[in-house]
Amino acid sequence: MADNGVDSAECERIFKRFDANGDGQISATELGDALNGIGVSSEDAKRMMDAIDKDGDGFISFQEFFEFAKDNRALMKDFAKAF
Numbered sequence: 767m768a769d770n771g772v773d774s775a776e777c778e779r780i781f782k783r784f785d786a787n788g789d790g791q792i793s794a795t796e797l798g799d800a801l802n803g804i805g806v807s808s809e810d811a812k813r814m815m816d817a818i819d820k821d822g823d824g825f826i827s828f829q830e831f832f833e834f835a836k837d838n839r840a841l842m843k844d845f846a847k848a849f
């Protein structure tokens with residue numbers, strides 16, 4: 767695997783699990799629900815939302831999610847297992 771290798775297909779799969787209503791963006795509620803489902807507290811989910819939502823519009827686009835994934839590969843592996 768390439769050193770910077772984040773699997774975009776895998777990333778997209780996880781993104782779609784978070785995007786419950788399928789509108790192509792992850793809302794704070796969608797993120798919170800998904801993370802609560804795997805035992806992450808609402809407070810940690812909110813912190814994660816702030817970290818991923820770079821432009822601060824209150825939604826996570828796939829681009830934002832993908833950038834976050836590249837910086838947090840260990841976490842993405844956990845997500846890949848959980849979702």
Ligand SMILES: [Ca+2]
Nearest residue numbers: 785787789791
């Ligand atoms: Ca959505």
Ligand SMILES: [Ca+2]
Nearest residue numbers: 819821823825
């Ligand atoms: Ca955003």
